[in-house]
Amino acid sequence: MRIEARSHHPRGLILFAPVVAILAALAVSGALIALTGVSVMEAYAQILAGALGTRLAVTETLTRATPLILTGLAAAVAFRARLWNIGGEGQFFIGAIAVAAVGAELTAGLPAALAIPVLLVVGAAGGMVLMVTALGLRLRFNVDEVVTTLLLNFVAILFVSMMIEGPLRDPMAFGWPQSVPVADNAALPRLIERTRLHAGLLIAVLLAVAVYLLQARTVFGMRSRAAGHNARAAGFAGVPLARTLVMVACLSGGLAGLAGAVQVLGVRGYVTTDLSPGFGYAGIVIAMLANLNPLGVIAAAVFAAVMFIGADGMSRAVGIPSYIADVTVALSLLTMLVALFFTQYRIRR
Amino acid sequence: MTETVLRLSGISKRFGPVIANEAISLELRRGELLALLGENGAGKTTLMSILFGHYTADEGEIEVAGRPLPPGRPRAAIDAGIGMVHQHFSLADNLTVLENVMTGTEPPWRLRANRSAARRKLLAIAERFGLRVDPGRRVGDLSVGEQQRVEILKALYNDARVLILDEPTAVLTEQEAERLYATLRMMAREGLSLIFISHKLREVMAAADRIVVLRGGRSVAERLPADTSRSELAELMVGRRIARPVREAASPGAPVIAAHGVSVRHREGTDLEGIDFTVRAGETLGIVGVAGNGQTALARLASGLLAPEAGTLTILGRRVRQPDVAALVRAGVGRIPEDRNREGVIGELALWENAVLERIETERFSRRGIVDRGAARRFTQEIIDRFDVRGGGPDHRTSLLSGGNMQKLILGRSLIDGPSLLIAAQPTRGLDEGAIAAIHTRLLAARAEGAAVLLISEDLDEVIALADRVQAIAGGRLSPSIDGAAADARRLGLMMAGDWSAAGAAVADAD
Numbered sequence: 001m002r003i004e005a006r007s008h009h010p011r012g013l014i015l016f017a018p019v020v021a022i023l024a025a026l027a028v029s030g031a032l033i034a035l036t037g038v039s040v041m042e043a044y045a046q047i048l049a050g051a052l053g054t055r056l057a058v059t060e061t062l063t064r065a066t067p068l069i070l071t072g073l074a075a076a077v078a079f080r081a082r083l084w085n086i087g088g089e090g091q092f093f094i095g096a097i098a099v100a101a102v103g104a105e106l107t108a109g110l111p112a113a114l115a116i117p118v119l120l121v122v123g124a125a126g127g128m129v130l131m132v133t134a135l136g137l138r139l140r141f142n143v144d145e146v147v148t149t150l151l152l153n154f155v156a157i158l159f160v161s162m163m164i165e166g167p168l169r170d171p172m173a174f175g176w177p178q179s180v181p182v183a184d185n186a187a188l189p190r191l192i193e194r195t196r197l198h199a200g201l202l203i204a205v206l207l208a209v210a211v212y213l214l215q216a217r218t219v220f221g222m223r224s225r226a227a228g229h230n231a232r233a234a235g236f237a238g239v240p241l242a243r244t245l246v247m248v249a250c251l252s253g254g255l256a257g258l259a260g261a262v263q264v265l266g267v268r269g270y271v272t273t274d275l276s277p278g279f280g281y282a283g284i285v286i287a288m289l290a291n292l293n294p295l296g297v298i299a300a301a302v303f304a305a306v307m308f309i310g311a312d313g314m315s316r317a318v319g320i321p322s323y324i325a326d327v328t329v330a331l332s333l334l335t336m337l338v339a340l341f342f343t344q345y346r347i348r349r
Numbered sequence: 350m351t352e353t354v355l356r357l358s359g360i361s362k363r364f365g366p367v368i369a370n371e372a373i374s375l376e377l378r379r380g381e382l383l384a385l386l387g388e389n390g391a392g393k394t395t396l397m398s399i400l401f402g403h404y405t406a407d408e409g410e411i412e413v414a415g416r417p418l419p420p421g422r423p424r425a426a427i428d429a430g431i432g433m434v435h436q437h438f439s440l441a442d443n444l445t446v447l448e449n450v451m452t453g454t455e456p457p458w459r460l461r462a463n464r465s466a467a468r469r470k471l472l473a474i475a476e477r478f479g480l481r482v483d484p485g486r487r488v489g490d491l492s493v494g495e496q497q498r499v500e501i502l503k504a505l506y507n508d509a510r511v512l513i514l515d516e517p518t519a520v521l522t523e524q525e526a527e528r529l530y531a532t533l534r535m536m537a538r539e540g541l542s543l544i545f546i547s548h549k550l551r552e553v554m555a556a557a558d559r560i561v562v563l564r565g566g567r568s569v570a571e572r573l574p575a576d577t578s579r580s581e582l583a584e585l586m587v588g589r590r591i592a593r594p595v596r597e598a599a600s601p602g603a604p605v606i607a608a609h610g611v612s613v614r615h616r617e618g619t620d621l622e623g624i625d626f627t628v629r630a631g632e633t634l635g636i637v638g639v640a641g642n643g644q645t646a647l648a649r650l651a652s653g654l655l656a657p658e659a660g661t662l663t664i665l666g667r668r669v670r671q672p673d674v675a676a677l678v679r680a681g682v683g684r685i686p687e688d689r690n691r692e693g694v695i696g697e698l699a700l701w702e703n704a705v706l707e708r709i710e711t712e713r714f715s716r717r718g719i720v721d722r723g724a725a726r727r728f729t730q731e732i733i734d735r736f737d738v739r740g741g742g743p744d745h746r747t748s749l750l751s752g753g754n755m756q757k758l759i760l761g762r763s764l765i766d767g768p769s770l771l772i773a774a775q776p777t778r779g780l781d782e783g784a785i786a787a788i789h790t791r792l793l794a795a796r797a798e799g800a801a802v803l804l805i806s807e808d809l810d811e812v813i814a815l816a817d818r819v820q821a822i823a824g825g826r827l828s829p830s831i832d833g834a835a836a837d838a839r840r841l842g843l844m845m846a847g848d849w850s851a852a853g854a855a856v857a858d859a860d
Contacts, residue, residue, distance in 0.1 A: 217722075223709070225697075232691050236693070238653070
C-alpha cells in the first residue's frame with residue numbers, strides 16, 4: 001500500500017471533505033461517549049435539541065456563532081496568504097478592552113449611530129495593532145509569526161487582566177475583576193426581542209461576504225493569494241509583498257479585534273478575562289474546516305456553535321461533561337486535515 | 350569482462366494513465382560504462398528509481414549479480430551494492446564531508462560513531478579512484494563539482510559495485526565534465542559498473558561504452574558509439590526529425606538596454622561586478638556561462654527585481670534606480686524567468702490569473718481595485734490560441750500544464766503585446782525537443798519584429814543558434830562580446846572558463 005499524489009483535485013471532493021471530517025469527528029466523539037455508558041444517539045439527540053430544539057436555543061447558537069464567524073474569518077484571510085496568525089485570541093481581547101476603555105465615557109454622549117461604528121473601529125484597530133506588531137517582527141527580523149502571535153495571546157490576556165484589576169476596574173463590581181461597562185448608548189441592537197441575538201450577527205455575515213468578494217474579485221485578493229501560494233513568483237510578477245502582507249495582517253487582526261468589540265457591545269457590556277471561551281483558537285479550527293473559504297466560515301462557525309451550545313444542554317440531561325464539545329471541535333480539525341490530505345493524495349495498493 | 354552484474358527484465362510502470370516504463374529490459378556488464386539516453390519524460394529516471402527501490406515496478410524483475418532484488422526497498426538496493434548519485438545532491442550543507450559520507454551507514458542506536466576507521470576507509474577509496482577531497486571540510490563550502498565527488502564517494506563508501514548517475518554533468522563546466530568522465534572510465538577499469546543518464550548527445554558519444562536509447566517509456570535502440578552518429582541518436586531519441594529554426598541576419602537598431610560598469614549585490618547567489626553590455630532593437634545578445642556564475646543576478650537585474658548598486662543601467666531610455674517590475678512591464682519589457690515553477694507561474698492559481706498578474710494594475714485588467722475577469726479571460730484565451738498552450742482553458746489550475754505548456758504561457762504573456770525588450774533566462778531548460786523548437790521560433794520571430802532579446806542560457810547550442818553576439822559570464826563578470834558567427838563550442842568553453850584573451854574575444858563595441 002502506498003500513498004501517491006493526485007494529478008487532479010476534483011472540486012466535489014474538496015466540498016465533500018468537511019462533511020466527511022465532521023462525521024468522522026462525531027464518530028470518534030461517539031466512541032468516547034459510549035465509554036461512559038450513555039447511549040450515543042441519545043447524547044447526540046440532546047446536543048441537537050440543546051442547540052436547535054427551541055427558538056431560544058437557535059438564537060443562543062447564533063449568538064455564539066457570531067464571534068466565531070469573525071475569528072474564523074480572521075484566521076482564513078491570514079492563512080490564505082500563508083500568514084500564520086495564531087493570535088486571534090489575543091487580538092480578540094485587545095479589541096474588547098479597547099472598546100471598554102473608549103466606550104465607558106469618551107463616546108457615552110454620542111448617538112448610537114455614531115458611537116457604535118466608532119467603537120467597532122476602535123476594537124478592530126486594537127486587534128490590528130497586535131497583529132501588525134507580529135508581522136513587523138517577521139519582516140524586520142525574520143521572527144516566525146506563529147511563535148509571536150501565539151505568545152502575544154498570553155501577553156494580551158495578562159494586559160487585559162492588569163487593566164481590569166487596575167485603571168479600568170469597575171468600582172461598582174463588588175471587587176470582581178471586571179472592566180468598567182460600556183455606556184448603554186453603544187449596545188448593539190437586538191435582532192429578536194427577549195433573546196441575546198444581536199446585530200453583530202449581521203455584521204459578521206456581511207463581512208464574510210465582503211471578504212469573499214475581496215478575495216475573489218479584487219487586485220488585493222489576487223495578490224494576497226499569489227503571495228501566499230508562491231511568494232517568489234509573486235515577487236517576480238511585481239506583487240509588493242511586504243505591503244500585501246501588511247494589508248492582510250490589518251484585515252486579519254482587525255477581524256479578530258472586531259470579534260472582541262462585537263462580543264462586548266452585543267452580549268456582555270464589559271470585559272472579564274473569561275469573555276472568550278477560546279473564540280480565537282476556535283477560529284483557527286473553523287477556518288480550516290471551511291477550507292479557508294470566507295462563506296464556508298459561516299457554516300463552520302455555526303457547526304462549532306451547535307456543538308458548544310448543544311453540549312451544555314446534553315451535559316445537563318445525560319451527565320456527560322460539556323468538554324465533549326471541545327473534544328469534538330478539536331477532533332474535527334484533525335479529521336479535516338486528514339480529509340484535506342486525501343483531496344491531494346490517494347492510497348493505492 | 351563479460352560477467353553480467355545487473356539484469357532488468359520486462360520492467361513496466363504506470364502512473365494512472367501515463368506509461369512511464371513499458372517492458373524495458375537491460376543488462377549491465379562488469380566494468381562497463383553504459384549511457385541511458387532519452388528526452389525528459391522518456392522514463393530514464395523512473396527506471397533508475399525502480400532499480401534503486403524508490404518505486405515498485407508493476408511488472409518485471411531485477412537481478413543483481415544473479416540474485417533477485419526485492420522491489421521497493423532502497424536499503425536492499427544499497428546492500429546489493431547499488432549506489433545512486435542524484436541530479437540534485439542529497440547532502441547536508443552544514444555537515445562535513447566525512448559526516449555526510451557516514452550518514453546512514455551506522456546503526457542509529459550507536460552512541461559514538463567510529464570516525465577514525467570511517468576516515469581511513471574514505472581516504473583509501475578517494476586515493477584509489479583519484480577523487481580527492483578533504484574529509485573535514487563543510488560540504489556547504491565546496492564547489493558543485495566537489496560536492497558531486499562527495500556524492501560519488503558516499504556511494505562507494507557503501508561498497509557500491511553498480512553506480513547510477515542521474516544527469517551528472519547538468520551542473521558542471523565542460524572542463525569539469527571531462528574530468529568527471531575520465532574518473533568514471535577509471536572506475537569502470539577498476540571493475541565497477543556504471544550507468545549514467547543523459548540527454549546530451551555529445552557526451553554520450555564521447556564517454557559511453559554502450560548506449561541505450563529510451564523513448565516514450567520504451568527501450569527503442571541499443572548502439573555502440575563506434576556504430577552510430579549524433580544525428581542518428583537524436584532521431585532515435587525524438588522519434589522523428591525536428592528541425593530547429595535557423596537564424597537570419599540581424600539589422601540592429603537603437604540600444605534598448607545598456608549597462609555600464611553595473612555592480613549588483615545578490616544575497617542568494619553570485620554578485621555582479623562592473624558588467625557592460627548593450628542590446629539593440631532587432632538583435633539577440635546571448636550570455637553563456639556555467640550555472641551559478643551570476644546569471645541569476647543578471648536576469649533579476651534586467652527583469653526589474655534588482656537595481657544597480659554602482660554603474661548605470663538604462664532600459665528603454667530610462668535609467669533604472671529602483672527595482673520596479675510594474676514600470677518595466679508597462680514600458681514593454683517581456684520577461685521569462687529562469688525557473689518557471691518557482692518564479693514563472695503559481696501552480697495553484699488559474700491560467701488567467703498567471704497570465705495577468707504582472708499587469709493586474711493596468712487599466713486593461715482592473716478598475717479601482719476590482720479585477721476585470723472578463724478581459725483577463727479573453728486575454729488568456731488569446732494567448733492559448735496564438736501560442737498553442739495545451740492542457741487547459743483560462744480557468745484551469747496552472748499546475749495541470751506540462752512544463753512546455755507552462756513555458757508557452759509565460760512566453761505568450763511576455764510576447765503577445767509585441768515587447769520592445771525580451772529577457773529570456775534559460776528559456777528552454779528541461780524542455781523536450783519539440784517545445785524547444787517552438788520556443789526558438791518565437792524568440793527569433795520576436796527579434797525579427799524588432800525586439801531586443803537578452804538571452805541568458807547555459808546551453809551552448811541554444812546560444813549558437815539564436816544569438817547575434819555572445820558574451821560569457823564567469824564569476825559575476827562579463828566578457829567582451831564576440832560575433833555570433835564566430836561562436837563555436839570550443840571558443841565559448843574557454844570564455845565560460847574566464848579565459849577571455851585566449852578565446853580571442855573581440856573588444857566590445859563601446860557605446
